[in-house]
Amino acid sequence: MKMASVDDADRVSMLVAALRQHCGPGDARPHVVKAPGRVNLIGEHTDYNDGFVLPIAIDRSVIMAGRCRPDRQVRVYSVDYQQLNEFSLDDIAVDNVMGWSNYIRGVLFVLQNEGYELGGLDLAVTGNIPQGAGLSSSAALEIATADMATALFDLKIEPVDTARLAQKAENEFVGVQCGIMDQFVSKLGRKDHALLIDCRSLEYRHIPWLSDQVRLLIADTRVQRGLVDSEYNRRRQECEEGLQALSKVLPGITALRDVSISQFREHAHLLDPVVRSRCRHVIYENARVLEAVAALESGDWVHLGQLMYASHESLRDLYEVSCPELNAMVEIAQSVEGVFGARMTGAGFGGCAIALVQERALENLEEAILRRYPEMIGRDPKLLRTGVAEGARSWLWEDQEALKGGN
Numbered sequence: 001m002k003m004a005s006v007d008d009a010d011r012v013s014m015l016v017a018a019l020r021q022h023c024g025p026g027d028a029r030p031h032v033v034k035a036p037g038r039v040n041l042i043g044e045h046t047d048y049n050d051g052f053v054l055p056i057a058i059d060r061s062v063i064m065a066g067r068c069r070p071d072r073q074v075r076v077y078s079v080d081y082q083q084l085n086e087f088s089l090d091d092i093a094v095d096n097v098m099g100w101s102n103y104i105r106g107v108l109f110v111l112q113n114e115g116y117e118l119g120g121l122d123l124a125v126t127g128n129i130p131q132g133a134g135l136s137s138s139a140a141l142e143i144a145t146a147d148m149a150t151a152l153f154d155l156k157i158e159p160v161d162t163a164r165l166a167q168k169a170e171n172e173f174v175g176v177q178c179g180i181m182d183q184f185v186s187k188l189g190r191k192d193h194a195l196l197i198d199c200r201s202l203e204y205r206h207i208p209w210l211s212d213q214v215r216l217l218i219a220d221t222r223v224q225r226g227l228v229d230s231e232y233n234r235r236r237q238e239c240e241e242g243l244q245a246l247s248k249v250l251p252g253i254t255a256l257r258d259v260s261i262s263q264f265r266e267h268a269h270l271l272d273p274v275v276r277s278r279c280r281h282v283i284y285e286n287a288r289v290l291e292a293v294a295a296l297e298s299g300d301w302v303h304l305g306q307l308m309y310a311s312h313e314s315l316r317d318l319y320e321v322s323c324p325e326l327n328a329m330v331e332i333a334q335s336v337e338g339v340f341g342a343r344m345t346g347a348g349f350g351g352c353a354i355a356l357v358q359e360r361a362l363e364n365l366e367e368a369i370l371r372r373y374p375e376m377i378g379r380d381p382k383l384l385r386t387g388v389a390e391g392a393r394s395w396l397w398e399d400q401e402a403l404k405g406g407n
């Protein structure tokens with residue numbers, strides 16, 4: 001079985017050494033869990049409207065090593081923060097000092113609340129997903145924790161439920177009202193496939209990425225996503241307002257997902273202008289996701305790229321969650337020959353843009369961004385090439401063979 005790449009082997013060895021150093025040598029064989037970050041190809045701000053999304057897992061991840069303890073204590077060592085965090089499973093509270101531990105605490109809290117029986121844990125964790133860049137490092141940490149508990153305590157949890165429970169931890173324990181996309185793709189992504197998720201039924205389909213000549217570049221604006229929480233919640237409210245108003249003339253709708261484009265055209269005049277723009281984005285974005293799936297399935301990269309540009313414009317002008325830095329990235333990408341499409345990805349207000357680009361044009365694109373972005377914005381960007389990676393996996397540390405395979 002191919003579980004991890006050779007690079008991962010070094011990360012895992014370091015992690016197991018950290019586990020032994022900070023939590024004691026221990027007899028038990030550690031389990032290892034790897035959970036990736038994500039970018040969303042298209043379908044932004046649709047998940048909490050019961051709509052469609054099309055993310056991929058990226059080859060940046062959180063890796064966790066862990067083993068059982070005989071008591072009810074949890075000890076977690078973060079290699080990146082060089083901090084040890086300790087708590088009891090019988091009293092899981094929010095930690096205001098070591099904020100990173102709340103994603104782990106939250107997942108264990110939710111698992112216990114749902115009736116899963118846990119015991120004490122020693123954990124060590126590290127990650128190479130840039131934090132605060134909108135690449136879902138927190139969702140990856142949540143999924144890693146849930147999968148670690150599943151492996152160590154032999155819990156019976158369906159993969160979709162793992163995503164749901166991790167989202168619940170973020171909503172109810174960490175206090176961020178995110179949708180389910182990030183946790184879902186971190187758990188269920190598949191190598192060389194995008195993941196179409198129906199965020200109402202939670203049905204999903206893996207869509208093959210048909211060409212190794214078409215690449216994805218992640219362009220980090222390096223703008224901290226300052227407004228993201230308050231504006232995110234405000235957008236959710238505006239969608240809710242739109243839904244309420246439309247449900248007066250369209251009885252039976254329970255989410256913007258239920259409103260067709262023709263119904264929207266007929267009734268849009270009933271909405272307040274700002275709410276109308278928000279709804280227009282969501283309703284057309286859902287349609288774009290389904291078109292994007294067809295484009296991906298037929299290898300029509302040109303059309304997929306056009307849909308990505310259209311999505312970006314809609315997020316910029318109608319949903320108003322872009323920013324000058326993200327717009328600059330898209331503008332630069334658009335000017336480079338061989339780029340099919342580009343857009344902001346994730347919640348917005350900073351973070352990353354993605355570009356879909358022909359392999360042969362990748363270096364030109366990188367050069368253009370590295371040269372022009374600082375001229376336009378006055379700061380250096382960060383670029384990450386990414387493949388389309390596998391979702392979360394867990395294995396036993398002794399399983400050395402697994403570390404030799406590619407992933």
Ligand code: GLA
Pocket residue numbers: 043044045046047048178179180181182346347348
């Ligand atoms: C964040 C949330 C997701 C989704 C996106 C916007 O990443 O965590 O659930 O709502 O924003 O598409």
